[in-house]
Amino acid sequence: MSCVHYKFSSKLNYDTVTFNGLHISLYDLKRQIISREKLKAANCALQITNAQTKEEYTDDNALIPRNSSVIVRRIPAGGVKATSKTYVISRSEPVSASSKATDDSSAPLSLAQLIKVYLYSHQDKNVEPVPRIKKSTGIPRSFMMEVKDPTTKGAMLTSTGKYAIPTISA
Template structure:
């Protein structure tokens, strides 16, 4: 019997998912974890990350080798799992020849949402956006209303 050790990010101890063979598909691992933990598939999805390499498994057909430790996070259905550096650059830098009015308003709207985020370290944004949000958050206590 082969196994994958998994734990939720908020828990301390690992649990074990057992299977036959040398690897298990991501979709099968998610189903097994959801069944074991009594989670409803309609309410959330699972984000699986390798505990040692920090590699996030995104394709349901991805094969996870036996005896690997993974970190599991529950995410809302339809949430963006991850963005590449190219997506972050596209979000912060306007493309040549395009109007920047819509880009600036969407960027400021994104920054306003990011400013309300409690944990910026785990936010799904570029490092520059996180720094801008942190600077904005740190100045709120000294605003004119206070």
């Protein structure tokens, strides 16, 4: 008996599909995985990728050699559709022609470009960070003292919407 080891991309351990012969077609492998995992074929399609070479098998007639390891991903039944969404970063400064992000083009920004734009627009020395407001969950009201100014050191937001600090800090 020959076998192919498969695992879903979200799992840690491999499972095994056994068959006769030196190889198995992609169609037969998908059919056996769907059967073993009790998946509904109408809900999703399977994307099979070689675990070592990262080659994606796309042709149902493709032959997968025995003792191979593959990664399985469930994708929507209609396949993955390309989106035409464009992400625009708003800036407080005017945009020059050389640093124009996606105002006139329909190409989305890469992650590196998004990070660069974000860091560029957030390196102002004049901008103060927004203080983080903690909630006073779990602290009894009798241990809290109400304050008027939310910028008071140690101020927390109570369930009533008022600010208070622990009496031990006061």
